[in-house]
Amino acid sequence: MKQLYIFIATLIIYLTAFNFNASAQWTSMYDINNGLPYLNTGQYAVWFINPDTGFVANGLDNNSANIYKTFDGGLTWTVALDSTFIGGTIYSFFFLNSNTGYASAQKGKIFKTTNGGNHWDMLSFSTIPANVSITDICFTSADTGFITTKG
16 A cells, blocks of 8 residues: 555656646747737637748637748747638648648638638538638648537
8 A cells, every 4th residue: 555655656746847847848939010910809720830930820810810820939920811701710720741632611611721821711511501600720632621510
């Protein structure tokens, strides 16, 4: 029984030390001057295709979502797709590779890029009603994908 207590105490000490060390690795990337708006409210999605290139989407209300892109690991951000084209919240991203990616959104919309997020096209599906939000998107191959919906 004494060995069990020693083992549990050692495990607690190890886990506590690991948690403190892991939390020390986080750095805040938000700065009002880096082009990324504060994303504390509303839905948003994040996806990095490598350590430097990534995307984030906000959606503070039904008509103000933007997709932002970074080339420097999140130090600066530029608008890759603006709210006039999206018209609703972006819920998730999924990239098959560094060029081909998808973004799922409100109002039954799915957006696709084939050039690493420099240009996005809206895909049309007659089987997805406009009052449905596509909350997640995932692909197992270039030809097979899955979505989850709400609404």
